Amino acid sequence: MLTSADLDTLLLTLEVASLATLFMLLIGTPLAWWLARTNSAFKGLINAIVSLPLVLPPTVLGFYLLVLMGPAGVIGKLTTELGLGTLPFTFPGLVIASVLYSMPFVVQPLQAAFTSIGQQPLEAAATLRASPLDSFFSIIVPLTKPGFLTASILGFTHTVGEFGVVLMIGGNIPDKTRVVSVQIYNHVEALEYSEAHWLAGCLLAFSFTVLLILYTVLKTQPNVQQLK
Amino acid sequence: MPAITARFQLAYDQFSLDVDLLLPSTGITILFGPSGSGKTTLLRCIAGLEKAPKGFLEINGTIWQDSEHQVFLPTYQRNLGYVFQEANLFPHLSVEANLQYGIKRLDKRPNKAGFQNLLELLGIEHLLKRMPDRLSGGEKQRVAIARALALNPDILLMDEPLAALDFKRKQEILPFLTRLHQQLEIPVLYVTHSHQEVAQLTDTLVLLEDGKVQASGSLSETLSRLDLPFAQDKEASTVWQATLIAHETDYHLTRVAIAGDTLSLPSIDAPIGTSLRIQIYASDVSIALEKPKATSILNILPAIINDFTHDAYGQCIVQLKIGPQSLLAHITLKSAIILNLKCGMPVYVQIKGTSLLN
Numbered sequence: 262m263l264t265s266a267d268l269d270t271l272l273l274t275l276e277v278a279s280l281a282t283l284f285m286l287l288i289g290t291p292l293a294w295w296l297a298r299t300n301s302a303f304k305g306l307i308n309a310i311v312s313l314p315l316v317l318p319p320t321v322l323g324f325y326l327l328v329l330m331g332p333a334g335v336i337g338k339l340t341t342e343l344g345l346g347t348l349p350f351t352f353p354g355l356v357i358a359s360v361l362y363s364m365p366f367v368v369q370p371l372q373a374a375f376t377s378i379g380q381q382p383l384e385a386a387a388t389l390r391a392s393p394l395d396s397f398f399s400i401i402v403p404l405t406k407p408g409f410l411t412a413s414i415l416g417f418t419h420t421v422g423e424f425g426v427v428l429m430i431g432g433n434i435p436d437k438t439r440v441v442s443v444q445i446y447n448h449v450e451a452l453e454y455s456e457a458h459w460l461a462g463c464l465l466a467f468s469f470t471v472l473l474i475l476y477t478v479l480k481t482q483p484n485v486q487q488l489k
Numbered sequence: 490m491p492a493i494t495a496r497f498q499l500a501y502d503q504f505s506l507d508v509d510l511l512l513p514s515t516g517i518t519i520l521f522g523p524s525g526s527g528k529t530t531l532l533r534c535i536a537g538l539e540k541a542p543k544g545f546l547e548i549n550g551t552i553w554q555d556s557e558h559q560v561f562l563p564t565y566q567r568n569l570g571y572v573f574q575e576a577n578l579f580p581h582l583s584v585e586a587n588l589q590y591g592i593k594r595l596d597k598r599p600n601k602a603g604f605q606n607l608l609e610l611l612g613i614e615h616l617l618k619r620m621p622d623r624l625s626g627g628e629k630q631r632v633a634i635a636r637a638l639a640l641n642p643d644i645l646l647m648d649e650p651l652a653a654l655d656f657k658r659k660q661e662i663l664p665f666l667t668r669l670h671q672q673l674e675i676p677v678l679y680v681t682h683s684h685q686e687v688a689q690l691t692d693t694l695v696l697l698e699d700g701k702v703q704a705s706g707s708l709s710e711t712l713s714r715l716d717l718p719f720a721q722d723k724e725a726s727t728v729w730q731a732t733l734i735a736h737e738t739d740y741h742l743t744r745v746a747i748a749g750d751t752l753s754l755p756s757i758d759a760p761i762g763t764s765l766r767i768q769i770y771a772s773d774v775s776i777a778l779e780k781p782k783a784t785s786i787l788n789i790l791p792a793i794i795n796d797f798t799h800d801a802y803g804q805c806i807v808q809l810k811i812g813p814q815s816l817l818a819h820i821t822l823k824s825a826i827i828l829n830l831k832c833g834m835p836v837y838v839q840i841k842g843t844s845l846l847n
Contacts, residue, residue: 363633381575381577384538384573384577385571385573385577385578386579387537387538387564388536388538388564388637389593389594389636390565390566390591390640391591393565395565401581404579404580404581422511463706
């Protein structure tokens, strides 16, 4: 059975993943829009940076974040100065790391959706008195709904499944940074295989259900790159 | 009275646009030219979808662009209607929601009667609840035209609105455009490379080539100019404005008046006094020095040879005047030499066939 400590890690995981998904959509949408439209020379560079977590071992990303956000790091110094303390091994730190880690899973489906829409609906909207912001919400968002759903689901599930980054930046603090994947690791380390089975089973069922919905109900076809 | 002043200069890698136009405040002005001549670019500059680095644009006293004073109104602030080559309806909105999209964003809602009128004029009342993917190509384009006109724009811009349609669909829409032409009180700029649309719709013709204006003027004047490619075309024709004066029911003929003369046309089902637009192909016109006496051809008119030229294939292109009207005739070079044609020479033209355009 799931212990109360296991349930706590499940809840914390959902909290981290929900918050991270929200921030990813807020940051990822304008970023994906810019990447889909721009002819800027920086496009390749920004694309490469955003996609880096796809190919980088999570521990490497976690390590650099730990260094940057630690007391001696640039971000760490800034947050200390602002009276926020340092971010590693805190809940906000974990959310920030998750956002960076799962960002490509949000940006890439959105960017693909925005690119496929092309210039025409926007031009039509402009000739019908819609300002750029107006046409984004009245035309682009409804037309790219599948892209937004794919982005949200992939971003959310990928955050739920992370381990390496969490361990590096979040550690293993109950109720603060101990998420499901870490808890499974704890159980296995303690040879508590039946507890590990329960949690692992939950995650497996969750991930499978989500993907099933993605492929059958929404009929989206995330390409290989989007799913890594 | 010219109401549209448009000057644009713009250069891309392979293409440059350099135009300076004064256009009338009513009627259809057709921007005509081969692909790559800049007609769509010119239309996009007028809409503000393209920003010419140097440009001045004034529509009915409102300045939309003045690059010297850093004035550039974005498209959504210009009171225009735009019809794209592809209908470009919003696929997630019903026909009605598509039509309302622009109206909702106006400061002043147009009156309902006008909107109803528009639906009737374009024959789309029965389509309102449908989604765009349930419409035929012709229906989509009619909805797109209504969507643009529903805004009560100061100017209507149409970018080859029929080019994406097959012949049958074109024939289905042209009558609607002709009706629009008679009822609209705003200027229409219409891009096309179809001779048929030119003959049927134009009041003013602007001929573009390589991003420059080659000629602009009234349709009959421009069509019959020998220095322009129209007159050389195999399908060269002249378009006349005529008035229906009598029906000859026994012969299934109708008589129309043009510039002090009359023509017999195949029976036209319209009341006397109707204004008609008729097209005469240059290949249907022959020339005689004396009035032919025994001939099966009904329409024989006195004319004066105004000018002529010939092409490299033994064809002579003759420009004639009948009163103030111009007429083109394509005859063989050999005939021209045998007849010893000269400018100012009085002759008779025999018109073998005419076609009615409205």
